[in-house]
Amino acid sequence: MRQLVDGKWVYDDESFAGEDGKFDRPDTDFRNWITPDGSKGPDGQKGFKAEKDRYHLYVSLACPWAHRTLIFRHLKGLEDIISVNVVHPHMLDKGWTFESDFAGATGDSLYAKNYLYEIYQKAAPEMSGKVTVPVLWDKKEETIVNNESADIIRIFNTAFNDITGNTDNYYPKDLKTEIDEINERVYNTVNNGVYKTGFATRQDVYNDEVEKLFDSLDWLEHILSDGREYLVGDQLTEADVRLFTTLVRFDAAYYLHFKCNVNRIADYKWLQRYLERLYDLKAIKPTVNLKHIKEHYYYSHGNINPIRIVPEGPVLTWYEGE
Ligand SMILES: N[C@@H](CCC(=O)N[C@@H](CS)C(=O)NCC(=O)O)C(=O)O
Known part of the structure; x- marks a missing residue:
């Protein structure tokens, strides 16, 4: 510790x-x-x-x-x-x-x-x-x-x-219950799920966590498959922001480093579209830095990647940073 x-x-x-x-x-x-x-x-x-x-x-x-x-x-x-x-x-x-x-x-x-x-x-x-x-x-x-x-x-x-003077509300009263419900599952099985998968030190624990993670990604893909832009209601909410920060790291870091490799986000039609749409928002794009993301994960966890080599790929066509 x-x-x-x-x-x-x-x-x-x-x-x-x-x-x-x-x-x-x-x-x-x-x-x-x-x-x-x-x-x-x-x-x-x-x-x-x-x-x-x-x-x-x-x-x-x-x-x-x-x-x-x-x-x-x-x-x-x-x-x-x-x-x-x-x-x-x-x-x-x-x-x-x-x-x-x-x-x-x-x-x-x-x-x-x-x-x-x-x-x-x-x-x-x-x-x-x-x-x-x-x-x-x-x-x-x-x-x-x-x-x-x-x-x-x-x-x-x-x-x-x-x-x-900015009164935009990303946790509006009428959507709270639905946002809380989505947050709960996304937190346990996706946001924290990638860590629970990647840090597992027993095969059965890994198997269990990776299954829950991909069940939840399938569930999210299904929610988005009616073409909706956001997870809850017809506006951006904190539920979207909370999911986005995991999705944007997934193919570059979690897929390989944390062995979350059943699918890439790029393999999901609707999740990939959603990721790209959120990335394009002007409040979001400048906050995404894949150099810091890759350097942190691959270099910092010597128990997972003892040689600390940071991989070159993958090529992410939507990413506009360095
Ligand atoms: N519950 C906290 C978790 C924050 C957290 O775990 N941050 C990690 C980085 S991704 C950290 O600082 N870890 C320090 C360590 O493991 O020593 C939150 O959501 O703010």
């Missing part, structure tokens, strides 16, 4: 799965909220006031969870309100680093730290737990507001509306 224990960085080994051969994603530690006036969050969480230039995002361009928050930052016109730093794609014995010798990696512009764990130590000097991206940081109180992407995108969806 790689984590903070009583405020100290500890790295034992690279394994992700437990003795049962299964990957279990730990819960996140910081779950506070930002609200227009600093009042409490929807479930009584401590509230931080929405203000311009007060908040900062630490992300990896490789990470599908962090990617959600970057997309929402664009969708909600928060580019001038919330600043961003991007970590280096390699995640090794020190976890995420602020090395900047890779195009697109920015370093830490707030504190010039070397490692992301130092940001966590600053927020909670005695903390025990994982050091993950994304991190939503408060520059005023110098602490982490929230490090759970599912929360951060909901915060972005509404908290800054008065400042930006």
Whole structure:
């Protein structure tokens, strides 16, 4: 494991799965909220006031969870309100680093730290737990507001509306139940499913996870096969963004690296169309960086790819980045 224990960085080994051969994603530690006036969050969480230039995002361009928050930052016109730093794609014995010798990696512009764990130590000097991206940081109180992407995108969806004037709603009331239902299955078997498949260390566990993953991709293909543009209703919702960040990594990384190779996304008529259509949105295209994605996965997981060679392909005709 790689984590903070009583405020100290500890790295034992690279394994992700437990003795049962299964990957279990730990819960996140910081779950506070930002609200227009600093009042409490929807479930009584401590509230931080929405203000311009007060908040900062630490992300990896490789990470599908962090990617959600970057997309929402664009969708909600928060580019001038919330600043961003991007970590280096390699995640090794020190976890995420602020090395900047890779195009697109920015370093830490707030504190010039070397490692992301130092940001966590600053927020909670005695903390025990994982050091993950994304991190939503408060520059005023110098602490982490929230490090759970599912929360951060909901915060972005509404908290800054008065400042930006952008009232687009990606989690509208009348679609909530349907969005929650889709999110639940997509999270367990697709977003996290690719990790559970790739990190499995027993054949039976792998077989089970890969089957659930492709059952869900078949189910999603079926949903989209009536030609609809979005998963729920006739508008883009958070359900689409949450699925997109896994789909866009699939053929380049998960298919080979995580052995999710029953089909490519390119083999699904409707999922592929959907992927390309979402990629083409102006709030989404600039957030996709396959260089960071491939470099991160193939290089960082030495237990899966010990020689750390990053493959050249595949050729993805729709991709417009380098
Ligand atoms: N529940 C978190 C999960 C975030 C997460 O697991 N991020 C990964 C990168 S894709 C990470 O930072 N891992 C650090 C590590 O494994 O040490 C969220 O959705 O925000």
